[in-house]
Amino acid sequence: MIKDAIDIKTNNLESYWMPFTSNRSFKANPRMLVAAKGMYYTSQDNRQILDGVAGLWCVNAGHCRKKIVEAVQDQVSKMDYSMAFQMGHPSEFEFAARLTALMPNDLNHVFFANSGSEAVDTALKIAIAYHRLNGQASKTRFVGREKGYHGVGFGGISVGGMVNNRKFFGPLLAGVDHLPATYDLEKNAFSKGQPKWASNWADELEKIVSLHDASTIAAVIVEPVSGSAGVIVPPLGYLKRLREICDKHGILLIFDEVITGFGRLGKPFATEYFDVVPDMITSAKGLTNGTVPMSAVFVKSEIYDAFMDSSGDGAIELFHGYTYSGHPLACAAGLATLDVYKEDDLFNRALSMSDYWENVAHSLKGYPFVKDIRNLGLIAGIELESKDNMPGARANEVFARCYDAGVLVRVTGDTIALSPPLIIEKDEINRLFETIGDVLKKVE
Numbered sequence: 001m002i003k004d005a006i007d008i009k010t011n012n013l014e015s016y017w018m019p020f021t022s023n024r025s026f027k028a029n030p031r032m033l034v035a036a037k038g039m040y041y042t043s044q045d046n047r048q049i050l051d052g053v054a055g056l057w058c059v060n061a062g063h064c065r066k067k068i069v070e071a072v073q074d075q076v077s078k079m080d081y082s083m084a085f086q087m088g089h090p091s092e093f094e095f096a097a098r099l100t101a102l103m104p105n106d107l108n109h110v111f112f113a114n115s116g117s118e119a120v121d122t123a124l125k126i127a128i129a130y131h132r133l134n135g136q137a138s139k140t141r142f143v144g145r146e147k148g149y150h151g152v153g154f155g156g157i158s159v160g161g162m163v164n165n166r167k168f169f170g171p172l173l174a175g176v177d178h179l180p181a182t183y184d185l186e187k188n189a190f191s192k193g194q195p196k197w198a199s200n201w202a203d204e205l206e207k208i209v210s211l212h213d214a215s216t217i218a219a220v221i222v223e224p225v226s227g228s229a230g231v232i233v234p235p236l237g238y239l240k241r242l243r244e245i246c247d248k249h250g251i252l253l254i255f256d257e258v259i260t261g262f263g264r265l266g267k268p269f270a271t272e273y274f275d276v277v278p279d280m281i282t283s284a285k286g287l288t289n290g291t292v293p294m295s296a297v298f299v300k301s302e303i304y305d306a307f308m309d310s311s312g313d314g315a316i317e318l319f320h321g322y323t324y325s326g327h328p329l330a331c332a333a334g335l336a337t338l339d340v341y342k343e344d345d346l347f348n349r350a351l352s353m354s355d356y357w358e359n360v361a362h363s364l365k366g367y368p369f370v371k372d373i374r375n376l377g378l379i380a381g382i383e384l385e386s387k388d389n390m391p392g393a394r395a396n397e398v399f400a401r402c403y404d405a406g407v408l409v410r411v412t413g414d415t416i417a418l419s420p421p422l423i424i425e426k427d428e429i430n431r432l433f434e435t436i437g438d439v440l441k442k443v444e
């Protein structure tokens with residue numbers, strides 16, 4: 001029986017339930033990737049596919065970097081797993097120290113998890129527990145944002161603001177409010193970089209505070225640049241204003257930097273790009289260049305110290321963690337990833353490419369169906385007019401046709417979202433946008 005199961009070599013695609021995928025369409029017309037190197041995937045039909053999205057915003061240094069691959073191979077042959085609770089291994093401490101050195105001010109401590117979703121849930125739990133330790137146990141509410149994406153855990157979908165990720169899953173976390181999305185095409189369409197016009201989007205936080213009282217609110221969580229809802233860039237001054245209001249009311253500010261971390265904006269993290277320092281930062285993806293799953297929550301010393309000072313000697317300070325927190329393979333991948341980022345000066349490279357990227361992206365203005373183009377760092381979003389009663393259908397067609405033409409893009413709703421590895425060359429930027437432009441002339 002077991003042997004039979006092992007011997008099954010099949011083209012049957014039915015067993016696997018794919019995530020965030022139209023399983024039926026995929027299985028009717030599968031797109032299989034079998035290898036990756038640098039800027040390119042190799043498809044099962046042996047074509048080179050230009051990766052316009054760094055996997056899923058994670059392979060910032062390009063695919064299968066030798067140093068990272070060898071570091072993981074070396075680690076797995078020495079120690080596959082190390083018990084995560086009450087035991088340690090040197091590379092998790094080294095990785096934590098090197099990561100916190102990338103952080104501003106006193107974001108000096110880092111907690112490891114395995115995915116962006118877990119990092120978000122970790123940060124939300126730390127926020128509530130921190131206030132409780134400070135004698136403010138009534139501070140339990142959260143404020144997220146419409147169109148926000150913070151992964152798929154119950155915490156993340158509760159503070160997130162994408163309707164399809166929420167509506168199927170019941171009442172979610174109690175006590176969550178949402179700021180408005182910083183999205184207004186009438187005023188800000190085709191802005192290059194940060195839009196100049198802002199409604200009272202940040203000041204809406206004051207309204208939420210007056211409704212519930214600051215004594216009930218633990219934290220505000222936002223993506224500095226929204227990715228999954230279709231690349232929404234914050235207007236000038238917005239994040240600073242959120243910081244001011246949080247400070248005024250003793251509310252923690254969490255930046256979800258799962259996509260903006262590790263050079264995406266041409267700085268190590270968006271906190272530095274926007275010159276706004278939150279109390280916690282969640283990150284993942286580029287942390288290990290996508291090689292081994294891992295995520296991280298950075299916290300201010302004040303928060304870490306509150307836990308360390310809260311209980312007697314020998315007591316566990318935070319009843320939270322994962323079997324795979326600080327996994328040796330992930331740490332090996334992460335340490336080698338930091339080396340590659342440094343050796344290639346990749347964050348500066350992203351910065352130096354961003355003007356070129358912006359100009360080529362905006363050259364698609366005027367193409368069929370293009371109703372907005374948004375960009376920052378090496379991110380771009382091209383929003384298309386939706387087909388009547390078929391939201392997402394046009395962008396999906398663009399995705400499929402681009403893939404046939406040898407270019408991998410990502411679509412979310414009717415926005416094409418682009419976030420290439422930071423090693424992308426100018427001719428590859430040209431090819432990426434030219435392919436999308438050609439495809440736009442063909443879709444209906």
Ligand code: PLP
Pocket residue numbers: 114115116117118120149150151152223227228256257258259284
């Ligand atoms: N937060 C943000 C901002 C993200 O973009 C994502 C994933 O795209 C997540 C959280 C969730 O990460 P994961 O899919 O690793 O759980």
